[in-house]
Amino acid sequence: MMQPGLDKLPEITVPVEPQPSAADAAPSAAPSAIRLFLQQRSAGRWADGAFRGLMMLCAFSIFAIVALIVFVLVKNSQLSIHAFGFKFFKGTSWDPVSGDFGALPFIYGTVVSSLLAVAIAVPLSLCVAIFLLDICPRPLRSPIAFLTELLAAIPSVVYGLWAVFILVPIMRDNVGPILEKYLGWTGFFVEPNFGVGMLTAGVILAIMIFPIISSISRDVMKAVPIAQREAALALGATRWEMLRMSVLRNSRLGIVGAIILGLGRALGETMAVTMVIGNHPDILKNLFAPGYTLASVIANEFSEASGDLYLSALIEIGLALFLVTIVVNAIARLLVWAVTRGESAGHA
Amino acid sequence: MSGTRTTRTANMNRLHELRRSAVNHFVTGLAVFSTVLVLVPLVAIVGYLLYKGASSLNLAFFIHVPAPVGEPGGGMANAIMGSAVILALASSIGIPIGIAAGVYLAEYGRGRHLGNLVRFTADVLNGVPSIVMGIAAYSLIVAKQHHFSGFAGGVALAIMMVPTITRTTEEMLATVPHAIREAALGLGIPKWRTVLSISLRTASPGIITGCMLAFARVAGETAPLLFTAFGNQFTSFDMTQPIAALPLQIYVYAVSPYDEWHRLAWAGALVLIAMIMGAVTLVRIFSNRGALQGGH
Numbered sequence: 001m002m003q004p005g006l007d008k009l010p011e012i013t014v015p016v017e018p019q020p021s022a023a024d025a026a027p028s029a030a031p032s033a034i035r036l037f038l039q040q041r042s043a044g045r046w047a048d049g050a051f052r053g054l055m056m057l058c059a060f061s062i063f064a065i066v067a068l069i070v071f072v073l074v075k076n077s078q079l080s081i082h083a084f085g086f087k088f089f090k091g092t093s094w095d096p097v098s099g100d101f102g103a104l105p106f107i108y109g110t111v112v113s114s115l116l117a118v119a120i121a122v123p124l125s126l127c128v129a130i131f132l133l134d135i136c137p138r139p140l141r142s143p144i145a146f147l148t149e150l151l152a153a154i155p156s157v158v159y160g161l162w163a164v165f166i167l168v169p170i171m172r173d174n175v176g177p178i179l180e181k182y183l184g185w186t187g188f189f190v191e192p193n194f195g196v197g198m199l200t201a202g203v204i205l206a207i208m209i210f211p212i213i214s215s216i217s218r219d220v221m222k223a224v225p226i227a228q229r230e231a232a233l234a235l236g237a238t239r240w241e242m243l244r245m246s247v248l249r250n251s252r253l254g255i256v257g258a259i260i261l262g263l264g265r266a267l268g269e270t271m272a273v274t275m276v277i278g279n280h281p282d283i284l285k286n287l288f289a290p291g292y293t294l295a296s297v298i299a300n301e302f303s304e305a306s307g308d309l310y311l312s313a314l315i316e317i318g319l320a321l322f323l324v325t326i327v328v329n330a331i332a333r334l335l336v337w338a339v340t341r342g343e344s345a346g347h348a
Numbered sequence: 349m350s351g352t353r354t355t356r357t358a359n360m361n362r363l364h365e366l367r368r369s370a371v372n373h374f375v376t377g378l379a380v381f382s383t384v385l386v387l388v389p390l391v392a393i394v395g396y397l398l399y400k401g402a403s404s405l406n407l408a409f410f411i412h413v414p415a416p417v418g419e420p421g422g423g424m425a426n427a428i429m430g431s432a433v434i435l436a437l438a439s440s441i442g443i444p445i446g447i448a449a450g451v452y453l454a455e456y457g458r459g460r461h462l463g464n465l466v467r468f469t470a471d472v473l474n475g476v477p478s479i480v481m482g483i484a485a486y487s488l489i490v491a492k493q494h495h496f497s498g499f500a501g502g503v504a505l506a507i508m509m510v511p512t513i514t515r516t517t518e519e520m521l522a523t524v525p526h527a528i529r530e531a532a533l534g535l536g537i538p539k540w541r542t543v544l545s546i547s548l549r550t551a552s553p554g555i556i557t558g559c560m561l562a563f564a565r566v567a568g569e570t571a572p573l574l575f576t577a578f579g580n581q582f583t584s585f586d587m588t589q590p591i592a593a594l595p596l597q598i599y600v601y602a603v604s605p606y607d608e609w610h611r612l613a614w615a616g617a618l619v620l621i622a623m624i625m626g627a628v629t630l631v632r633i634f635s636n637r638g639a640l641q642g643g644h
Contacts, residue, residue, distance in 0.1 A: 055451045055455070056456070058445045058449045062473060063466070065510070066469055069481075072483075073480075127383065128379070130379050131379035144387070148390070153565075153625070155620060156569075157568065157617075159393070161617050164602055165396075166396055207389050240376070241368065264475050268480070269477070270479045270570075270571040271599060298479050298483065302574070303496075321479070
């Protein structure tokens, strides 16, 4: 994400409410008391109340939106939930004609393509974060950071377009044969390789989640106090030892958070994956083989789903996707918050 | 005896030093290599877009509607118009709600549990997959109306804009010094006027940045429009009916088997990217000019 405040985040000091401590009561408690007094005596008390209410309404509409999404997803998937129960997530057949729906192939496809993406993107993102933070010459730093964040601004469908016409042929003609030759014995890379499949989906997802992981882990690494770095350097550590001992160790929680945020994005990504994964509900070990993900099956079949049960099954898939991404994002946010909050407390 | 031991330790020390410095250089090299590796797809994507898109971009693309299969020519005029209408609707719903929620968080909800809860919910909403947003808009609006509509698409995009705008507005308001607010209150200005004319005004460059970023993000969204706006081969401004959108059209053309349509898809992608990059560049200009920098 290109958050405008990301670069400046550490400089923003959160205004601290004056503490009514005994020692410095006079200088710090006074403004607050004056403000309260003025606000209470203000001519616009009623207008103030109304304004506050309006702002609050808008803020609470965020709760309402989330609640409404959950409500419609649960309500509209009742038919499928009652028909299949928990078996829905264990069934492997997806047959709209006979009305038999099982989501396991889609869950498998989603998990495998996302994990593949994370496995490719994490080492690269961390290396780039370290490069930009410590190695890169100053004049190059901001252009490269801007370029990597530009990747985040490219829409999913454009990634898909590029992948269909450029990445797929490369994976089929150049990368595929090499992997098959050297790693074919593992069973993960078995011909025939048409270029569209799980591996290509993983690669395009990796390119898409790279900017998120890289920019957030750069921020949490930046949050490590300078004193920690200097202490390590003063003990004679090389740059790598300093990074390992003071930077990576102190920011590991936030880095894990960044990785999980990237994973959350990969799990829900729709368009680019739909265009290159092959869209075939199989559970195969072979990464060259086509797969299908939760998001892709919704994108492909939702608007032409005939019959209430079919539609309901697709909405249940949406519900599952929603719940999984909510949990993954909540964990990631808590981890990132834990780190950055500790940092702001350390500054104060 | 003791002399040889010292030399041996010295040698081991030297070896150890060498290994440490080798590891250091190796990691440095790895970091440089990875950065280059990551820049390759970026350059490849932008390069191919420019190469493929520019060669198939012409005036007809902007003023004609799609031609039937097999006929050369045609353009995406309807899709560009449709996108503009949908995005205008999304912005006019999403921006006011997002800014107001940000104002609540920064001016009223600071340090309260309720405020933290809103903040957390906004962050989580930000991570909800866009396709799920599409299902929600479908169930709430399309299923009730019994047909696809541009309105449903606009609402889905508006919901996606809210969390980004809320969080940036809050962050930017937090940089406004308290003394300025207190000065306004001291002049007898009511709090609501203080928020509107002092706080929001001081933070406006940053808030505009947030709005543009949210806009840039939803401008390229395809998944929520698949079964809300649905797409349309003809020019239409009727928000209660299916309407064309640029990302949707790119998707349909990209997965089609016709070369002529592939050409149009590349041209469409170039126009879309140009729009988004334009917004991002404006953001850079806005956020660098007149922003409040460390005014404490």
